Amino acid sequence: MTTRWRLAYVTALAGVAVLLLAAALAVLAGVARHVGSPLVVMALERNSATIGTALRIQLERAVSIGIGLDQVVGVEPVLHEQLTRHREVSFFALLDAQQRWIAFVASPRLTMAEQASLRRGLLQVSPDGLTQGAYRVARTPIAAGPPAEAGSPPQQGVLLIGYPLNYIDQQVDALVLDLAVAVLIAVLLVAECLRFAGQGAVWREWAGVRAFMLLPPGEVPDASGPKPGLAPDQAHCVATTRPPIDADRRLGDIARLRMVVFLVALSDELCRPFLAIHAYHLDGPLLLSNAVLAGIPLTAFLLTWAFSQPLGVGLLRRHGASACLSGAAGLTAAGLLATMATDSWYALIALRALTGFGFGGVLIFAQALLLRLGGASGRAQALAQFVAAVVAAGMCGPVIGGLLAVKFGAVLAFGVAAACALTAMFLARGLHLVEKSEGALVASGRVLSMVAVRNTVRHPALMALMVFSSIPGKLASTAVLLMLVPLYSIEMGHSPSVTGRLLLLFFMGFFLVSGVSARWSDRWNVRKPFIAIGGLVSAAACFVACALDSLWGLCALCGLLGLGQAWVASPQIVLATQLIEARGASADGEMALGLYRLVERLGGALGPVLAAALIGQWGLRGAVLGLGVLLTLGCAATAWALRHHREGVPAAGSDASPARAKGSSAVEGRA
């Protein structure tokens, strides 16, 4: 069998497997509909009865004081109001005792033809109600006035309330989205676990199958196997810069670091969907509004996260990778475990601050270590591992955390988050390669270097990069994700679950592109074009959202902003470290990284504040437009400020400029 036929056969097999999975999901949805539909219809029936009773009491009150049912004023507005409040109801109809129409109010979802058909059919309503086409009709008699001979008051009319029998099918869009989210989460979780745990047999077997499929007829297979445990992009990022003897251990360390980052980021993301609600249910000052009660613990977390960035690098040098990472993950776990037990709002602030410091510590330690492990020409790809882990956690965490909080409560969700952080702590203790290699720095490390601060502040290109590119990007991201999209979506009448899925588009866009941009950035050894493209795509996201001004506009805003920021993310941080290292011997790339992250995070913290100010001034659409203008100006200013910074296009594995070579070798030396 030729290679082409083998590939075609395996592709067909994979296609059949995917189709089978899709069919399995469809079967699952069908079973859910079959099992759930009677329960939902029962609930609808009870709601209709309650609504009918409430309306009956009002109508009977009017009739009991002598007003005829057909003379009651304001029936239709009341029915319209009820229809707006109770979206499950499709129509209300009021008939008098002679079966004449008094009022008929239907949901706008019903077409005129459907309404006409219903009106004809409703006249044959039996006393127990009926099924009229796709609707079930509940019948509520209106009886008031002096008692008749039999003892009960005469019937004055009848109120009919219709609800759809296929109400459960109207949730089908949400159900399909649920299934899509399930697939996405499963793929991400399995992929992340495989990257770490699949260093053994499974990954090798699949690599072998892939090689077999691509093997030309008659060719003898190579005896040297693929490097275990890591995806090809991970392998590539170090293969060109390191001796092969160290490569396996380094790859293992990158995989372990990625898992540590994923778990710690997951521990934070698990809490995201319910933390704000949890915060304002605790015992805080009554003078503060719910939004402020929810916001202060979040701000405490963000601030300690920001301030942990410059301190992190110094701590890493003084105490070593394993101790720092496991300590920071332990702090995160301790904060989350203590949060399980507290019901004081003040304690929550302190614990969020503690967790923020631990969380920020893990992130900055991991970034600094990945920069060392990535070497000179693989930095962007090494950082892409970090970004991908954080984004994967951002996509899985909120959904799983929401599920846990809904079904088992916030306490258990905090417990699961703490378990993730604890697992990360134990994994971090095994980072031996990095630990050994940094011996010289461990002894002389300082927690915060003023020289590094001075160097950073006095570096015009670095400052320009921070002020014109990093801060606007982070600011726009937080403003859009935390304020504009949620508010815009609610203003358009969509539910918070729609908002959650819109936000997922940002992370999906980011996840899809960040690895590609990092790989290309390293391959061509250029960063500025990526930063420019990312800035322009981010700005375009805002302009497209303004132009469309609809749900599709918000989709474009989230998706394109995610794509834009993904182009920028890794190249930007690599350029920042390269700029500072190019200063010479006194330069300190890792410390600059910490300061850079500090400024960036503070910029991010400004996002919601700026968004609130822009919304107050120009409304939601104006705020989005304002952010677009800010990003465009930032992009232009970055290009102008970095116009003298030269970037080469060297062959893979070598650096073009002497300055960069020097900076790179400094990092190489540390690692």
Next chain:
Amino acid sequence: MTIANDAVPVGRRVARLAGLPLAGCAVVLLFAALLVSLRLEKAVGDLVDDRVALLASQLTEVVEGGLRFGVPVADQSETVRKMRALMDSDAELQTLALLDDTGKVLLVQDRDGMVPALSPRRVQRLLLQPPGRAVERYTRSWREHSSVHTLMQARDATGTTGAVIWAVYAAQASQAVFERTLPPLLWTSVALLAGLALVVTAGVGWVVLAMRQRLGRQATAPFSEPGASS
């Protein structure tokens, strides 16, 4: 590149290869079953929330009617009758209470004599909420244990909050949906996974056998054969 190690038995190799896609499918089906069950629970839960809000609003209308005529909450006689009527109308309404503008409970109707505790802070927060849109009452709902709690403001003619209505409703109906839908969905998932396992294992088995045949032929072929390379 290593293609296959013949020392590994075929069965183990097929299991390793099929394990990866099947693990993915298992996670997908598990999450799908959970999410779909929760979706159904939410659909019924929203309807229950709607019902309890409707019941609370009926009492609120009565209280607001009195407040608008200047009758203090404590002196409203119609309120007690309405509370009884509402309790009689729905067997799942567990507690209905009327609180004054300081958060003190004035009237309570309950089904089994077990009035749940209500945090005074929740009431005070609700009382502090400024008047919103005229047509919408400020309401807060939450779930505690197996009940839905709803607090609703009742305002006087000036828009000042004069009382708070507190309704507690049994939420077993929505919880039962999850409990009744999840087991069949999980069993269906297991059955579907078994079917997928058969297909995937068959496909992977074919690939492994093809690899072994190919390698067997290659082992007996001379290295000088045209096309052979490293």
